[in-house]
Structure formats: structure tokens, C-alpha cells
Amino acid sequence: MxxxxxxxxxxxxxxxxxxxxxxxxxxxxxxxxxxxxxxxRRQDIARYSQPRGDILVDGRPVTGSKDTGEQLRYERTYDNGPLYAPVTGFVSQRYGSSFLEDTEDGTLAGTDPMLSPFPLWNDFTRARSPGGDVVTTLDGAAQRAAYEGLADRKGAVAALEPATGRVLALVSTPSYHPETLSGNAPSVTRSWLELQQDPDKPMLNRAVRQTYPPGSTFKVLTAAAALDAGVIRNVDARTRSPDPYTLPGTRTTLRNTARNCRNASLRVAFEWSCNTVFAKLGVDVGVTGMAATAQAFGFNDAGLRIPFAVSASTFDTTVDRAQLALSSIGQYNTRATPLQMAMVAAAVANGGQLRQPYLVERTTTHRGATVASAGGRPVRQTMYPSTARRLRELMRDVVEHGTGANAAIRGTTVGGKTGTAQHGIGNAGTPYAWFVGWAQPAGDPVPKVAVAVVVEDSNAHRGDISGGGLAAPLARAVMTAALGP
Structure with a gap:
């Protein structure tokens, strides 16, 4: 037994x-x-079982959480949703998340181990810390000025603090209200489908995800390349540039809309945006020199994040001499995001040093204790300091005497460059109006804000579209707001 x-x-x-x-x-x-x-569904139930942390602008939350009492308990809410949508993105119980809601999800959802004093205990119990907060670098006044200035037009604005790389404004229009995507009701599906099918693409962040031909604003880089390479030594010397200019190896001629461009000095050509002068300068510098300068400013960089990914701006390095001439005036295959062109203006304003842009100042616990901060940002020298000084002088001339007069701010030194970019088959599309520039208040040793504006105004008469007419006044409003009272 x-x-x-x-x-x-x-x-x-x-x-x-x-x-x-x-x-x-x-x-x-x-x-x-x-x-x-x-x-x-356990992860989703846990994810939405507590309020989400907030995204802050000027120290105030622009997001919130609403208790629905349902199984997926908390839904995301947004204050001034369309104004901040290109920054916050959305978080949806049905369609995921985007932009800061996505890249900072660990902090906002409370899953980042850094939020807990005992992360191993949280791993053992599968508990979540309360959602932390994300403090942005945005200047609320500049953001609003950009959004209201664009109004009902398609376009984008990016503004930076040159000395640090802090993103002060990031606006894209038309926009949308991210709160319409927050829950899982049938209305969320309808909103999603409407936004996806809208031909104006309101969910497209034009400031960082859309590339445009930069047109004459690219002449800032061409001037930098010519000065660095020694092709131009005296900005007031005649340049031996014919008008019209025959593109090398072709019978195609390039002309100007401005007068007095034949053999114009760099100063005059920059002030009045002479295509012939800059096309020839690009050819004289050569593909290698032009590509090196463009890449120093950030072109052809597919790895830029702020912290969400930025589409790469491109300068074609395989062009022939005729194509190089067009590329050097911001046409052909040259493409740039508004953020990239704001980086160009910031580098000029900062003595040739380019600080990598960033949008998150710090992340904190729900009680406000700092978890992580931006710290020092990588810097690279895009051009000689002497070249940057001469470019600041040329950009001041554009605003004080040339095509950028509408960007002038009383009591402030402003530099800029206008652009009207052709696009479409045979340049048949309505041109894009550009302005890039910077502002330096009286008494300050360095410029405080750099900005890039692009406007797609398909309703305007083709002859009425110009960077000086459409984009420069908007840039002035944004820079004024960023500088404060």
C-alpha cells in the first residue's frame, strides 16, 4: 500500500x-x-486607465484628459487643437498617435521607468506611474501670430532661436482638431476618413514633412558657397554675369524679373534677386562646393529629429552644369522644408554656427520634477564667420533697400531674403511665396529669432504672388511676437 x-x-x-x-x-x-x-485588450485598458500627462507651452498645458467612465476610460482633449496640432499631433484609441504624442508617449503615458523611484517594482507589479509632462520650447505668442497670419491659406512657418536651436514656432495650415480622433466612437472613424480624403491634407505637417522648391531663398546658400570658395571676394565688385545667361551646354536662356542684373555685384544681385548672377555663381563654385555647403546647412540629412522625424531637404549632387545653375537658384531638384530654411537663416544670424533644432525643453514627473532636459545641442560650422558677417549685411540690405521691405520692424535690425518658387510641369503651378530672415533688437549683441515662411496661395493672381508681398509681412508678425514687448 x-x-x-x-x-x-x-x-x-x-x-x-x-x-x-x-x-x-x-x-x-x-x-x-x-x-x-x-x-x-489588457494593454489598451491599462494605457487608458489613467489620465495622460500634458504637453506644455509657456508653462501651461495645451492638452488634457477626459474621464468617459467607459472601459477605455480616459480620452485626450486639446486646447486650441488646430493651433498646436503640428506639434502635439494626436493620440487616438483607434488610430494610434503622432508627433509629440508619439515620440514622448513613454513620459505622457507613465511607462517611462525614469518616472518611478522604484522602476523594478513597477516591472514586477506591472503598475504605471502617473503620466509625466512634456515642456516644449514654443513661444505661444509667436505660434499664434504665425497661425493667424496664414489664416485660410496653405503654408507653414518655422521659427528658431539661433543661439540655442530652440523651436519657437511650428505652424502648418490648413490644420485640424486632434480631439476629433481621441476616442473610439463611430464619429472618430468618420473624422479620420474625412481628414484622410481631404484634398487640402490638413494632417500634413508642412513645416517639417513637406519639401518645397526654395526658390530665391536658396541664394543665401549660393552666396555663402561663393564667398567661402573665394569665387567672390568683394561683394561690391562686378560679377561678369550676362543677362540673359545661357545655361552651360544648352541653348536655354535664363532671365531676370529685376533690371540692372547684367554684371551686377553680389550686393545688388542679392538685394534684387538676380537669377542670372546666382546661377552663374553656382556653376563657378561647382557641384562639389555647392553640395558641401548645402550639406553643412543640413541638406541631404535624413536623420534630423526634433524629436519627431523631419523630412530630408535635398540638393542633387549628380547634376550637370546646366542643372547646377538651376539648382543654385533653388529650382530643379532642390527641395527644402520650412524648418530647414529657418535653420539656414539661424546659421547666418549665429555667425555661421548651426545649432540642431529641438522642440522639447525637458520632461517632468506629474509633480514637476525634471526627468530629462535638452542640455547642450550639437553645433556645426556651416561657413566662415567672415562669410556669415557679410551675409548678415546683405540680408539687412534686402530688408532696408530691396524686396524684403515688408519685413522691417521699427527699432530692430532685420535681415531677410525673399523668394518666389516656380513649380509644376513647365512651371505652370501657382508659385510659392517664401521669406527667410532674422531679427536683432537694438542693444542686443546677437539676433534673437530666425524664421522661414512659405505660402501656397492658389487663389491669388499669379502676378500678385511674391515673397516680399505675401510671406514677408507674416515673418514680421512672427518675429515681432517672438521678440515680445
Missing amino acids: TRYIRHAAAFCALLLVALLANASRIQVVQAPAYDDNPAN
């Missing part, structure tokens, strides 16, 4: 070991597969 009891005990022990082994297999080995299974 004792033998049977021993056998039964051994069999029970074997069953217990098998049970423990199977439980371990499910809970340890197969846990990731179960966690990621779309049929498992």
Missing part, C-alpha cells in the same frame, strides 16, 4: 512540475506574443 502511495505522490509531484513549467512558459516565454496579440 505504501508503494502505491509513493507512486501517487511522485505522479502528483510530476504534474505539479509540469504545471509550473507550463505556467512559466506562458508567463515568461510567450508573454510578449500574448501582449502583442490584437485580441488582448
Whole structure:
């Protein structure tokens, strides 16, 4: 009898070991597969079981959370949603997340181990810390000035603090209200489909995800390349530039809308945006020199993040001399985001040093204790300091005497460059109006804000579209707001 009891005990022990082994297999080995299974709603229930942390502008939250009392309890809310949508993005129980709501999700959702004083205990209990906050670099006044200035037109604005790389404004229009995507009701699906099918693409962040031909604003880079390479040594010397200019190896001629461009000096050509002068300068510098300058400013960089990804601005390095001439005036395959062109203006304003732009100043716990901060940002020298000084002088001339007069601010030194970029097959599309520039208040040793504006005004008469007419006044409003009272 004792033998049977021993056998039964051994069999029970074997069953217990098998049970423990199977439980371990499910809970340890197969846990990731179960966690990621779309049929498992536990993660979603946990994710929306507590209020989300907030995104802050000027120290005030522009986001919130609403208790619905449902299984997915908390939905995201947004104050001035369309104004800040290009920065916050959206977080949806049905369609995921974008922009800061996506890149800073660990902080906002409370899953970042840095938010907890005992992260290993949280891992063991599967508990979540309260959502932390994300403090942005945005200047609310500049953001609003950009949004209201664009009004009902398509376009984008990016503004930076040259000395630090802080993003002061990032606006894209038309915009949308991200709160319409927050929950999981049928109305959310309708809103999503409407936004996806809207031909004006309100969910497209034109400031960082749309590239445009930069037109004459690219002449800032061409001038920098020519000065750095020694092709131009005296900005007031005649340049031996014909008008019209025949593109090398072709019978195609390039003309100007401005007068007095034949053999114009760099100063005059920059002030009145002479295409012939800058096309020839690009050819004289050569592909290698032009590409090196463009890349120093950030072109052809697919890795830029602020912290969300920025589309790469491009300068074609495989062009022939005729194509190089067009590329050097911001046409052909040259493409840039508004943020990239704000970086160009910022580098000129900062003595040739370019600080990598960033949008998050710091992240904090829900009680306000700093978890992580931006710290020092990488810097690179885009041009000689002497070249930057001469470019600041040329950009001042554009505003004081040339095509950028509408960007002038009383009591402030303003430099800029206008642009009207052709696009479409045979340049048949309505041109894009550009302005890039910077502002330096009286008494300050360095410029405080750099800005890039692009306006797609398809309703305007083609002849009425210009960087000086459409984009420069908007840039002035943004820079004025950023400088404050």
C-alpha cells in the first residue's frame, strides 16, 4: 500500500512540475506574443486607465484628459487643437498617435521607468506611474501670430532661436482638431476618413514633412558657397554675369524679373534677386562646393529629429552644369522644408554656427520634477564667420533697400531674403511665396529669432504672388511676437 502511495505522490509531484513549467512558459516565454496579440485588450485598458500627462507651452498645458467612465476610460482633449496640432499631433484609441504624442508617449503615458523611484517594482507589479509632462520650447505668442497670419491659406512657418536651436514656432495650415480622433466612437472613424480624403491634407505637417522648391531663398546658400570658395571676394565688385545667361551646354536662356542684373555685384544681385548672377555663381563654385555647403546647412540629412522625424531637404549632387545653375537658384531638384530654411537663416544670424533644432525643453514627473532636459545641442560650422558677417549685411540690405521691405520692424535690425518658387510641369503651378530672415533688437549683441515662411496661395493672381508681398509681412508678425514687448 505504501508503494502505491509513493507512486501517487511522485505522479502528483510530476504534474505539479509540469504545471509550473507550463505556467512559466506562458508567463515568461510567450508573454510578449500574448501582449502583442490584437485580441488582448489588457494593454489598451491599462494605457487608458489613467489620465495622460500634458504637453506644455509657456508653462501651461495645451492638452488634457477626459474621464468617459467607459472601459477605455480616459480620452485626450486639446486646447486650441488646430493651433498646436503640428506639434502635439494626436493620440487616438483607434488610430494610434503622432508627433509629440508619439515620440514622448513613454513620459505622457507613465511607462517611462525614469518616472518611478522604484522602476523594478513597477516591472514586477506591472503598475504605471502617473503620466509625466512634456515642456516644449514654443513661444505661444509667436505660434499664434504665425497661425493667424496664414489664416485660410496653405503654408507653414518655422521659427528658431539661433543661439540655442530652440523651436519657437511650428505652424502648418490648413490644420485640424486632434480631439476629433481621441476616442473610439463611430464619429472618430468618420473624422479620420474625412481628414484622410481631404484634398487640402490638413494632417500634413508642412513645416517639417513637406519639401518645397526654395526658390530665391536658396541664394543665401549660393552666396555663402561663393564667398567661402573665394569665387567672390568683394561683394561690391562686378560679377561678369550676362543677362540673359545661357545655361552651360544648352541653348536655354535664363532671365531676370529685376533690371540692372547684367554684371551686377553680389550686393545688388542679392538685394534684387538676380537669377542670372546666382546661377552663374553656382556653376563657378561647382557641384562639389555647392553640395558641401548645402550639406553643412543640413541638406541631404535624413536623420534630423526634433524629436519627431523631419523630412530630408535635398540638393542633387549628380547634376550637370546646366542643372547646377538651376539648382543654385533653388529650382530643379532642390527641395527644402520650412524648418530647414529657418535653420539656414539661424546659421547666418549665429555667425555661421548651426545649432540642431529641438522642440522639447525637458520632461517632468506629474509633480514637476525634471526627468530629462535638452542640455547642450550639437553645433556645426556651416561657413566662415567672415562669410556669415557679410551675409548678415546683405540680408539687412534686402530688408532696408530691396524686396524684403515688408519685413522691417521699427527699432530692430532685420535681415531677410525673399523668394518666389516656380513649380509644376513647365512651371505652370501657382508659385510659392517664401521669406527667410532674422531679427536683432537694438542693444542686443546677437539676433534673437530666425524664421522661414512659405505660402501656397492658389487663389491669388499669379502676378500678385511674391515673397516680399505675401510671406514677408507674416515673418514680421512672427518675429515681432517672438521678440515680445
